Amino acid sequence: MxxxxxxxxxxxxxxxxxxxxxxxxxxxxxxxxxxxxxxxxxxxxxxxxxxxxxxxxxxxxxxxxxxxxxxxxxxNYVAAWSRGGEAVRNTRAVPAGIMLWNSLVMATLIATGKIIISLLSAYAVVFFSFPGRMAFFWMIFITLMLPVEVRIIPTFQVMVDLHLTDTMAGLVIPVVASATATLLFRQFFLTIPDEYAEAAKIDGAGPLRFFWDVVLPLSRTNIAALFVILFIYGWNQYLWPLLIITDTGLETIVVGLSKMIGRGDAQNEWNAIMATAILALLPPVAVVVLMQRWFVKGLTETEK
Structure with missing residues (x-):
């Protein structure tokens, strides 16, 4: 039953x-x-x-x-790499190879500079006690409301006064600071136990030694994740390079693509333009693919 x-x-x-x-x-x-x-x-x-x-x-x-x-x-790809689009009237074509190199250097310097400055500023805010520490942090944080587009006129005037127009330094320096990266590193540094800093002091390690031997290794995954994001940010820069660069030898791929498209009755070499667009995709895709494991780990890892 x-x-x-x-x-x-x-x-x-x-x-x-x-x-x-x-x-x-x-x-x-x-x-x-x-x-x-x-x-x-x-x-x-x-x-x-x-x-x-x-x-x-x-x-x-x-x-x-x-x-x-x-x-x-x-x-088509050989033509785009070596001579660019030559059908645009009154514009000397820039080979895609040169534009890709300029964009690669610019994006790498921007990502590296942002990470270095953000690491040091976040480290100072978290591990040092000095008057006005939080005031300085909030001053950095407030700059999130002031992107390059808002301060572009005074920034351009500063670059002119410093004779940095048509230079790689002029491309990189105005956009190299990052309040977002500083905030993210600060939040991570706050999770590092105080016992680490106390142990480093007992062992006689100074602030730079503690930063190099303890803080930096713990931050590797965060650095990798931010590098991917900041590299793509630098690669996609359009307005600032368009304004600061008139020398075709420093033209970036994003600006160069827009200039390859003719205006009015100009005949466009769409095959060369599309080949250049595909070439422009390769470096950021390569960065994402090669650093995918570190990127995901840096965004999802909670226990350090």
Whole structure:
């Protein structure tokens, strides 16, 4: 009788179990479907650009939107790398190779400079006691409300007075400070136990030794995560390089892409423009892919 009762209960629970599993499968398929739709929406323009960069200029000039690769990939990429788009009237084309190098140097210096300055400023605020410490921190924090676009005129005047226009220093210095990175490092430094600093003092380690041997190694994952974000921020800079640089030898890839598109009746070399756009994607994608593990770890790790 007990066996029959268990069998009856199992038969009654079985439809509910099957319904639950079916609902889980349906939810899983719906989730994957939404994710796939998002990937298609974001990836389709990149795919069209990639495919368009392998066709000749006449195909794209006729308004055709090819969805598969053509046979002109090598010549288009070689042309974009070595000479850029030459069809823009009254503008001397800049090779994509030069623009990519300028953007790479600029983005690397901006990311590295932001991290160094933010590390030192956050370290001073957390581990040193001096009058007005929190006032200085809040002064740094308030600068979040003053992006480059708001202070661009006085910043430009300062660069002119210092003769830093048309220089890499003029590109990097005005955007090298980061209140966001300072805030993030400060919040992390507050989680470091006070016993570490006390032990370092007992061992005779000074502030710089403590920073180099203890604080910096603990901050590696945070530094890696911030480097990815700040590198992409520097790579995507448009307004400031457009204003401060008139020398084509220092032109960045983002500004150069906009200048490759002609105005009015100018004939655009869309194949070269699309090839340059694909080349412009490669360095930030490479940084994200190569540092993905550190990036995710730096954003999700809670126990240090």
């Amino acid at each position: 007990a066996g029959a009762l268990v069998k009856e209960r199992g038969a009654a629970a079985d439809p509910a179990l099957r319904a639950s599993r079916a609902r889980q499968r349906r939810d899983r398929w719906m989730t994957h479907g939404i994710l796939l739709l998002g990937v298609i929406i974001f990836a389709l323009p990149i795919w069209i650009t990639l495919v368009g960069s392998t066709h000749d200029v006449n195909t794209i000039g006729r308004g055709e939107v090819p969805l598969w690769f053509g046979g002109h990939a090598v010549e």
